Amino acid sequence: MIEPRDVPRLAHRPAAPEWGSDVVAEMLRRLEIPYIALEPGASFRGLHDSIVNYLGNEGPELILCNHEEVAVAIAHGYAKLTGRAMAAAVHSTVGLMHATMTIFCAWCDRAPVLVLGGTGPMDASARRPWIDWIHTAYAQGELVRDFTKWEHQPASVAAIPEAILRAWQVAHLEPRGPVYVCFDATLQEQRLSSPVALPDPTKIGAPSAPSPDPDAVARAVALLVAAERPALLLGQTGGSPRAWHELIALAEALGAAVVTDRSSQAAFPTDHPLHQGMSRADSHDASVDALREADAIVALHRTDVAGALRERGGAPVPLVNITLEPYAVRSWSADYQELPHADVTITASAEPAIAALLAALQPALAESGSLRRRCEERVRSLTERARADRARRLRAGEARWSERPIHLPRALAALRDALGERAADSIVAQSAHSPWPTALWPFSKPKSYLGHDGGAGVGSSTGIAVGAALAARGSGRPVVAVIGDGELLASPTALWTAAHHGIPVLFVIANNQSYYNDEEHQDRVARTRGRPAENRWIGQRMDRPAIDFASLARDLGAEGIGPVEDPAELAAAFAPAVAAIDAGGPALVDVRVAAR
């Protein structure tokens, strides 16, 4: 682990902002933003000085990144764990362009991120030749307007506090999302001639969560009470301990089958007897059957409900859709997904909706003995099916236990053993193409799984994992990230940021030496066209030369181990990786895995 360099204490800290950018820094502190991830740039040199020499580089502290895509992804990962925005600063036109993909991912994931930028000077007579001209844009935020909740450039120092507060408020208002605030270099570097009024942020918090319409809740409960086989289709429920426990109570009271979603955060314990599987995780788990059999479904903040029902097939099923997605509809990208047809649509936050459903269900259960018996019977049969399904999946995994290249679940079992009891507390981040064997490593606590990046953009997941680990640092919860080889290569420098700032995070590289997802596409296209599918590797595979991920990790200051090709070597590979995160830094274990 690298010893951090001491930041010299400020000899004297100004009592109040003296420069325009001090006002920005002061507002970030008042909003209790702990970190600001950035790749440096002259367009916010004023802000940089204010963070370092006005605030003393704490509250917020600078987190140095080597790519803006990583800076924003770190803020995204931080938001996934905490529900709160941290800041990312991206330099002028160019840094914003670098950041666009991960801003888009945070947008699709409905994650709050405060992106700050610089531009200008807007006054052309104040510009340095050449560089200030190419790094000035008119309405710079237009670049990300279609996938931020708000973008703005205040036109005076006095207007800065309100711009930051509004951005903060909008980012945290559900459906949440990234915001972009851009500061003219001239404003940042303006010496203040009189004090600037600094509002009290506690007076401008996020408005209260949207509550469900009681009438709609009553109709939903009527539908559930009448059903023979109700199911809960869970998505981004927020993962607060309260939502977690009330969802368990709701499912148990109803005797409902529960299906979670691999792209969303942990919403329900995967080892609960009513949990039937994670959709999109493993098409062979019991989730498919549970949805097919259901005669009433409650979708709760599920991304792409219509798509899930389309995959289910069969006759249309009565649907209660609890969602805030209609409020997130924008025109540029179709991330709003297919419009679901629902019998009852409830536009409400997850937590109050769960509480309202539970409360409205109690009287119906208290009144009807036959309903209670039906629910208990369902609990019994679902429990039995989940148990059998888990046993089957464990057996299927064990059949591949000694395979070379390694079966990924085999590697994860070895990691679980290396973590010991702490595996149950771990936080798992993942890029999209590696399945997770919940049968042998369940997600049994809130935030035990962080879901995907939202936008399915290769290059986001490494930074997201580092951001989650930054948020989890000191909590005792280990952060584990399972990342594709292609994924890691798009943003490896997140490892250096983790090493530099002492952020413990353990990366498992699911190294199939390929952009394998796309090999599968080429395979299908070739077969459809009657052409040679064996050519599918061309322009996809990364084996000649083989990439040395352990060496790459070491070069970036992380512990690097591997390649591990023999399952018998996994235990010896993970032991030093766990020791490295325990010592407070990042580690990477390169595991040569079977393509799928």
Ligand SMILES: Cc1ncc(C[n+]2csc(CCOP(=O)(O)OP(=O)(O)O)c2C)c(N)n1
């Ligand atoms: C920015 C971006 N470029 C390209 C893609 C297309 N794409 C989707 S998955 C994938 C392969 C990723 O490779 P890897 O992380 O190694 O996962 P694997 O499929 O091999 O398990 C690619 C290239 C994408 N989603 N995003």
Ligand SMILES: [Mg+2]
């Ligand atoms: Mg790969």
